[in-house]
Amino acid sequence: MKNFIIYLAVFIVSSIAKLYSQETFEEQVKVISQEIERITKEEKAHLKELVEQVNSKMEQGIISREQANEEKIKLAEATADNIEKRVEAQEEKLTLLVQQKVEGRIASLDTVKKYGKSYGKGLKVVIGGKDTIQYREKRTTSQLVFALGVNNLVTNQSVANSNYRYWGSHFYELGWTYNTRIFKNDNLLHFKYGLSLQYNNLRPTDNRYFAVHGPQTLLETSAINLKDSRLRNVNLVMPLYLEFDTQPKQVKNNKDVYKIQEGFRFGFGGFAGANLKTKQILKYNDANGDRVTQKTKGDFNVNDFIYGLGAYIGYKETSLYLKYDLNPLFEDNQEKQNNISLGVRFDLN
CATH class of the missing domain: 2.40.160 (Porin)
Incomplete structure (x- = not known):
């Protein structure tokens, strides 16, 4: 009985701590931005490998320079599409996060700084904006x-x-x-x-x-x-x-x-x-x-x-x-x- 009560107490308190140890708005934004950057680097690295394979085929005379350029363009377009699709899921998370912030369901430790980068084919992700979101108790x-x-x-x-x-x-x-x-x-x-x-x-x-x-x-x-x-x-x-x-x-x-x-x-x-x-x-x-x-x-x-x-x-x-x-x-x-x-x-x- 004693051990059961101890285990129950530890479990309840751990659950409470987990429930109330949510990341702040800035921390969650940072995680999303890091994930977008990881996706972009991963896709670009994969594109580089594919381009090297095309160059190798061209050097071996398997394909001509014109064919190689056409394949590179197609690979670049496919990579941009992959980035856009994968980042779209992160954009949805960001949209939901901003909505929760506006509704006051997420606390902020500091003002949100301007932060933005461009990725892929015409895809731009902008996080934050003006420094107008203040600390909420x-x-x-x-x-x-x-x-x-x-x-x-x-x-x-x-x-x-x-x-x-x-x-x-x-x-x-x-x-x-x-x-x-x-x-x-x-x-x-x-x-x-x-x-x-x-x-x-x-x-x-x-x-x-x-x-x-x-x-x-x-x-x-x-x-x-x-x-x-x-x-x-x-x-x-x-x-x-x-x-x-x-x-x-x-x-x-x-x-x-x-x-x-x-x-x-x-x-x-x-x-x-x-x-x-x-x-x-x-x-x-x-x-x-x-x-x-x-x-x-x-x-x-x-x-x-x-x-x-x-x-x-x-x-x-x-x-x-x-x-x-x-x-x-x-x-x-x-x-x-x-x-x-x-x-x-x-x-x-």
Whole structure:
């Protein structure tokens, strides 16, 4: 089940990345122009070979000079026809591309420069024109997400009198997300989705550590003095958030411009994914006074499937962030405990 969820998450995010990594107008124009140039060079090279064959036949006396010239003219005309036919398909692509650009379905990183060449028999391909096509903002942008803060477990619907250090238990999150403006002419609502790695750390109090007893994972007091005791869970999740951005649209050069993360914003939603690994780290001094770090990897009866709720509120790139796992951390413990995290989140464009 865990592997299936991981594969599914990677597949979905790869599909999203492919969907939103379309080439810009200039890049697609460049590809078409390069293909036209390749076709022309290929046909001319083939014509050169055929002409050399005709010259060879003339030198051997198989055909006269007049016959050779007639054959060369026919070959040149046939080559020009081939170029025209093959380039016609590229012209159709170019026409469709320009139409999509005019309709605003293709983004441009810069103005389109004048570019034109002549190919074949009276065939001229002109790409672009005047430098009047300006940058158009995309409704979907990508962002790097980084969050950090404190982590703990909710027991009996409370974090009071916790068995884990409040300031010593941390969480970190690193992810890649896409931000899509839902409405074409309104900047209020955005849909955010992507993929994140969550690192949730728990440090028990009172010199304790986690011990597995069959299906139960419980805290036990260590016989030696622990310098550090920590349980780390690494989760791969797909976050899905609805974000409200209060930044109004702006008008520049008689065009509507929608900027994000320029003012106050807040979002809420959830996440789902899988636990990738669980590790317990114990640090102590042995009988000789040497420092020892003991790392134990295992499942510790932790739930494989992760799902929860999250919310954030902030200004520009920085926000206060809260997330809560709806699934219990330990699958079969009699006392159900759910992970909760509170910290600061950075959405970096």
